[in-house]
Amino acid sequence: MSKVDLFEQEALALQRANDVLAMAAPDPSAYRTALQELVQHYGQLMRQSRRLISRSDRTERELNQLNARLQQLSDELDYKARHDNLTGALNRGAVFERAHQVLQKSPMSLVVLDIDFFKRINDEFGHPTGDAVIRELVARLRTTVDGVGVIGRVGGEEFTILLPGMALEPAVVLAGRIRQAIAGERFGCLPARPVTSSFGVAWATAGSDFEQAYARADQALYQAKRSGRNRVESEETVTG
Numbered sequence: 001m002s003k004v005d006l007f008e009q010e011a012l013a014l015q016r017a018n019d020v021l022a023m024a025a026p027d028p029s030a031y032r033t034a035l036q037e038l039v040q041h042y043g044q045l046m047r048q049s050r051r052l053i054s055r056s057d058r059t060e061r062e063l064n065q066l067n068a069r070l071q072q073l074s075d076e077l078d079y080k081a082r083h084d085n086l087t088g089a090l091n092r093g094a095v096f097e098r099a100h101q102v103l104q105k106s107p108m109s110l111v112v113l114d115i116d117f118f119k120r121i122n123d124e125f126g127h128p129t130g131d132a133v134i135r136e137l138v139a140r141l142r143t144t145v146d147g148v149g150v151i152g153r154v155g156g157e158e159f160t161i162l163l164p165g166m167a168l169e170p171a172v173v174l175a176g177r178i179r180q181a182i183a184g185e186r187f188g189c190l191p192a193r194p195v196t197s198s199f200g201v202a203w204a205t206a207g208s209d210f211e212q213a214y215a216r217a218d219q220a221l222y223q224a225k226r227s228g229r230n231r232v233e234s235e236e237t238v239t240g
């Protein structure tokens with residue numbers, strides 16, 4: 001297939017002008033014709049170049065906007081993959097990942113908590129009220145652990161709070177404050193009855209296995225449930 005020369009007309013005009021220049025004694029009208037032709041093609045080239053430049057500027061702006069939108073969508077996807085969409089807390093996968101990262105560098109305490117008799121709340125007041133209770137509970141967790149802990153929703157009505165660098169004793173004290181922040185004041189979405197939670201607290205050394213610490217906290221939580229609920233137990237108070 002023969003190649004199309006986009007500048008065929010311009011090349012011909014240039015060739016004719018060169019031919020005139022090469023003549024030993026050209027006729028002035030030949031100069032004039034060649035110059036006119038060159039002026040016409042040169043003007044045309046300038047107009048087309050301006051159009052192309054402005055089109056390419058527009059395309060670049062559109063591409064930049066598309067790139068920014070793509071980045072925004074990718075950030076949104078990343079956020080959704082790591083957060084629980086009911087509460088905005090980290091989801092189970094993300095909070096476990098964060099725990100592993102923390103334990104690579106420092107020790108930490110962790111609190112697991114579970115809303116007491118949550119099934120009854122759903123059964124008596126409906127699932128939407130149950131959802132509202134979960135949201136309001138996370139809002140209270142945020143107010144209490146703001147800046148100190150990382151909140152994750154690890155199950156339907158079960159949450160974990162990572163407390164990087166915090167020893168077991170202050171973590172138990174903090175869990176007591178969270179317990180009080182939940183049980184101490186009726187929920188706006190459920191004024192008819194109090195909401196309470198049970199807590200288990202454990203401590204993990206730097207470099208240790210998070211799953212094992214989580215199991216110890218879970219055992220303590222189980223003990224808190226068995227001992228009457230609305231209370232805090234730590235791995236040190238677990239009796240087996």
Ligand SMILES: Nc1nc2c(ncn2[C@@H]2O[C@H](COP(=O)(O)OP(=O)(O)OP(=O)(O)O)[C@@H](O)[C@H]2O)c(=O)[nH]1
Pocket residue numbers: 086114115116117118119120122126127128129130131134155156157225229
């Ligand atoms: N509204 C709502 N309910 C949920 C959600 N996820 C789990 N649940 C409910 O949470 C309830 C958990 O009930 P159980 O595991 O029996 O525990 P519980 O009633 O809280 O009792 P204890 O933990 O022993 O105090 C179940 O009825 C689930 O359907 C959710 O996202 N929204």
